[in-house]
Amino acid sequence: MPQYMLLLRDDRETVRGHASPEETQKIIQRYLDWGTKPFNLGGFALVENTGRVIRKNNDGITVTEGPFSESREVMGGYYMIQAANFEEAVELSLDNPHLDFGTMEIRDVVLNYDELMH
Amino acid sequence: MDGTSNPVLLEHLFRRQAGRIVSWLAGMLGPQHLQLAEDAMQEAMLRAAKTWPFQGVPEKPEAWLLRVAHNYAISMLRRSASFGDKSASLIAALEAGTQTVADVDIEQNLRDDELRMIFMCCHPELPQDARVALGLKLVCGFSVGEIARIYLAEEKTIAQRLVRAKRLVRGRNLPLLMPRRTELRQRLDSVLNVIYLMFSGGYAAHAGEELIRRDVCLEALRLGQLVAASSMAAPRMDALVALMALQAARLPARTDAAGELVLLEEQDRSLWDDELITLGFSYFDRSITGDEVSQWHVQAAIAATYASAQTSAMIDWPAVLKHYDQLVEMTASPVVALNRAVVVMKVHGAKASLLALAPLEKNSALRRSHLLHAVRGRVLAELGRDAEAEAAFSAALQCDCTQPEKRFLLKHLEMVRSGSSFSTSASSTASS
Numbered sequence: 001m002p003q004y005m006l007l008l009r010d011d012r013e014t015v016r017g018h019a020s021p022e023e024t025q026k027i028i029q030r031y032l033d034w035g036t037k038p039f040n041l042g043g044f045a046l047v048e049n050t051g052r053v054i055r056k057n058n059d060g061i062t063v064t065e066g067p068f069s070e071s072r073e074v075m076g077g078y079y080m081i082q083a084a085n086f087e088e089a090v091e092l093s094l095d096n097p098h099l100d101f102g103t104m105e106i107r108d109v110v111l112n113y114d115e116l117m118h
Numbered sequence: 119m120d121g122t123s124n125p126v127l128l129e130h131l132f133r134r135q136a137g138r139i140v141s142w143l144a145g146m147l148g149p150q151h152l153q154l155a156e157d158a159m160q161e162a163m164l165r166a167a168k169t170w171p172f173q174g175v176p177e178k179p180e181a182w183l184l185r186v187a188h189n190y191a192i193s194m195l196r197r198s199a200s201f202g203d204k205s206a207s208l209i210a211a212l213e214a215g216t217q218t219v220a221d222v223d224i225e226q227n228l229r230d231d232e233l234r235m236i237f238m239c240c241h242p243e244l245p246q247d248a249r250v251a252l253g254l255k256l257v258c259g260f261s262v263g264e265i266a267r268i269y270l271a272e273e274k275t276i277a278q279r280l281v282r283a284k285r286l287v288r289g290r291n292l293p294l295l296m297p298r299r300t301e302l303r304q305r306l307d308s309v310l311n312v313i314y315l316m317f318s319g320g321y322a323a324h325a326g327e328e329l330i331r332r333d334v335c336l337e338a339l340r341l342g343q344l345v346a347a348s349s350m351a352a353p354r355m356d357a358l359v360a361l362m363a364l365q366a367a368r369l370p371a372r373t374d375a376a377g378e379l380v381l382l383e384e385q386d387r388s389l390w391d392d393e394l395i396t397l398g399f400s401y402f403d404r405s406i407t408g409d410e411v412s413q414w415h416v417q418a419a420i421a422a423t424y425a426s427a428q429t430s431a432m433i434d435w436p437a438v439l440k441h442y443d444q445l446v447e448m449t450a451s452p453v454v455a456l457n458r459a460v461v462v463m464k465v466h467g468a469k470a471s472l473l474a475l476a477p478l479e480k481n482s483a484l485r486r487s488h489l490l491h492a493v494r495g496r497v498l499a500e501l502g503r504d505a506e507a508e509a510a511f512s513a514a515l516q517c518d519c520t521q522p523e524k525r526f527l528l529k530h531l532e533m534v535r536s537g538s539s540f541s542t543s544a545s546s547t548a549s550s
Contacts, residue, residue, distance in 0.1 A: 020261030024163045025132035031171030045169040077172045
């Protein structure tokens with residue numbers, strides 16, 4: 001079955017960081033409940049403040065801290081999900097609690113070359 | 119995540135753990151550094167919120183949160199210049215404390231830290247409202263926003279109150295220690311007071327916010343049990359726990375489906391929480407084993423009398439009145455005297471009640487409260503003096519009160535206006 005990557009971007013302005021312990025727990029529980037759905041293959045969180053951007057240009061390779069410094073949104077983590085097709089993948093993601101705290105991007109993962117032959 | 123189990127966190131785990139983390143870190147850092155302890159706790163919660171959604175709940179979530187907060191506090195001490203030459207000794211203090219995380223006795227250690235924090239928050243040198251706010255924040259893990267919602271106050275007001283309280287803690291060097299024998303009595307009485315103030319803050323009839331109010335009541339009950347189970351225990355602490363449990367048991371019946379207030383005698387007793395009633399009675403039994411009779415004992419006895427009646431009509435009002443007589447002598451509180459006047463009506467009738475109210479009308483604080491006018495209104499209506507009752511209910515409505523109270527008063531005002539007197543209404547059982 002095709003797999004899709006759900007990229008979660010946190011909006012820094014949202015309440016997640018200002019929530020009380022009780023509210024924080026309730027928020028986490030919503031994610032956990034979503035995470036146990038059978039189509040979820042798992043995922044990982046990304047540490048917010050240790051990003052580096054590596055670029056090569058005429059002067060050689062540069063490493064800068066980022067990319068968080070430039071944007072209001074920062075990538076918080078990702079899930080891999082299984083779905084019959086793109087439409088279903090979108091459908092399955094509509095009740096992800098993250099929509100209250102940022103945006104999500106869904107990308108089709110190339111699992112094998114056959115997919116690209118259609 | 120394997121997707122087979124549904125990881126459900128223990129209810130209120132974060133709130134409970136917040137208080138423990140702050141108490142534990144502050145125990146090592148000292149009360150001068152409450153802010154660092156709080157920041158570290160906040161950071162641990164935030165990191166959980168950012169990682170647990172993906173990888174799931176760690177095997178020991180409580181220990182995970184403790185460790186993350188601990189490490190964060192150390193890294194803050196290393197990074198921030200604001201701790202100056204103290205940072206090395208503070209780091210050493212924190213590092214000496216790492217063993218406790220792995221310690222089998224950690225439960226006991228954390229409980230002791232929490233107890234010391236309770237006693238510090240309730241220190242008599244802090245203003246009373248600051249003690250309550252500080253306790254709710256540091257020990258019970260409520261946020262400024264939540265505390266503001268509980269007390270219907272502005273967030274800014276609560277935040278300032280907390281800042282001032284923490285400044286006082288630093289300025290007066292209030293210790294994070296169990297009180298010494300010689301001061302135990304006074305310190306414990308303050309703890310009892312603060313816990314009951316927390317409880318009544320949650321118990322008060324505020325509009326909406328049903329959940330958070332219940333949480334405050336149960337937190338106060340938990341703190342009471344914590345102290346009652348410690349070396350600081352005293353029979354009056356058991357009595358306070360009994361009082362809170364028996365009152366909290368009535369919470370589900372205190373408002374009807376529409377959110378309107380329901381008087382004790384008209385409550386559906388099947389909605390009372392049996393577990394809390396059992397808890398209340400067991401603490402009440404414990405409280406009366408010694409010779410001590412405190413105001414908490416008497417108040418618990420009143421709550422126990424209400425709870426042990428099988429129906430409202432079976433409440434032993436003469437026994438309640440006897441307790442109130444005793445309570446009036448012990449506390450000299452005008453609010454207690456007012457409640458006593460209500461009971462006088464049940465036992466000796468409205469005329470006697472009006473006589474009992476008369477001296478209270480001179481009390482300026484009571485005159486500003488809707489309670490006195492509301493009680494007078496009920497008594498006057500009972501006597502058929504509808505015009506005066508109407509005036510009393512109108513006066514009550516002029517005072518500050520919550521929305522459910524306002525609607526309750528309006529309903530009674532309507533009743534006297536339309537001439538349907540109380541003795542013919544549903545509350546007639548109460549006057550028997």
